Amino acid sequence: MAKHLRKIIQAGWGLLSNAYVRGFLPGQPFIYSGALKHFCVPGMNCYSCPGALGACPVGALQAVLAGRQRKFPAYVLGYLAAVGLLAGRFICGWLCLFGLIQELLYKIPLPKITIPERVDRPLRYLKYAVLLVLVVGLPLLYRSEYGAGDPFFCKYLCPVGTLEAGVPLVLMNDMLRPALGWLFRWKMLLLIVCILASILIYRPFCKYICPLGAFYSLFRKMSLVRMHVDTDACINCGACSKICGMRVDPHLAPNSAECIRCGECMRVCPVNALSFARAAGKQEKAAVH
Amino acid sequence: MNREFPEKLTVILLLAAVCLCIFGAATGEMEDVFIKAVNICMECIGLG
Structure with a gap:
């Protein structure tokens, strides 16, 4: 799920x-x-x-x-x-x-x-x-x-x-x-x-x-929804980088301009080191886990 | 040193953005958007 x-x-x-739905009916535009x-x-x-x-x-x-x-x-x-x-x-x-x-x-x-x-x-x-x-x-x-x-x-x-x-x-x-x-x-x-x-x-x-x-x-580093990597937990396995379709290295650049916050990296992280965080020190585990 | 952007500043900027939005709405910009959005945009569909 x-x-x-x-x-x-x-x-x-x-x-x-x-x-x-009415817009999709044939006839007048x-x-x-x-x-x-x-x-x-x-x-x-x-x-x-x-x-x-x-x-x-x-x-x-x-x-x-x-x-x-x-x-x-x-x-x-x-x-x-x-x-x-x-x-x-x-x-x-x-x-x-x-x-x-x-x-x-x-x-x-x-x-x-x-x-x-x-x-x-x-x-x-x-x-x-x-x-x-x-x-x-x-x-x-x-x-x-x-x-x-x-x-x-x-x-x-x-x-x-x-x-x-x-x-x-x-x-x-x-x-x-x-x-x-x-x-x-x-x-x-x-x-x-x-x-x-x-x-x-x-x-x-x-x-x-x-x-x-x-x-x-432009708001990647200041938005309320941002990525957080727990560097103490991260084992540098590279699973997050491998799964990322946008070719971001989430454990190195969690708030890259290219990150679309899809959460795939969080899903595959074996040690749950990645999460959506509201701000520094206030990380919240995301719903995708 | 990789310092994170302070959440308080984000909230202040968010309030400023909302104020800007309300100002725009008060000056009639919402009507401009509405008029454009309720008519078929010929440029968007490749006709005009």
Whole structure:
């Protein structure tokens, strides 16, 4: 049960945040338009998904930055900072539907690729560039002749919107199909690449592209949910490093920027040296044991 | 020396983040998010 607890929570959260069943009925393109859409969900979840009950925080951030009024995105940034300070990348490991999809794809029994460290390490910084350039910089700076900006990340890169919104909306609604052009084909290509990469590499989007993971990783050392290693108990067996799909060495860097707090390392630790800790000296044994 | 970030400071920052969030909501930003989220985002789905 403990082994599957995270999957159950990931799937449950994914279903709960996309529980607007009416949106999946064929006919007119229709998405949820109730009051819950005022609020962002903590993980990547396209607000144009027919079932989405909340707003995508990355989309919301770009929408405010790209707005004609050039507002400072206090609400979205405050929300993201609060979530980051509470849980950090725990969200990536436990409350992100797209993370779960990638994990399930990785279970397909095909040979897996290990990216050489000299390539993997610099590629990890790509997500910070995506955050700075596509999510913040260009939506803030670019304006069309009509004075409106563009959500560059959503428009040109995000495979989540293509998978959760583009594909179902286009499949269910004939009237959208004549509007498909190069942009849709480009985004489909990116989605296919992402899906194929996810079969071969563990959570490649999270490792290299996701701007939300990049933002939450900034809070890795200050979030209330953080990892703690009991150095007295640790026997340096390496079991935690071996099981980690994100290629973190939890016993050496328990609060690495790449750690998604999935808890797999805690589950396999033979001496229970790893735990979720609220803060120094106040470690609490995690529920995954 | 690997000192951990003090929990009290995290709580202070958390309160500041919540205040920022409330300030944003009070200035109408939630409505901006709402309007974007209830309309099909053509950019997100690759149409616009």
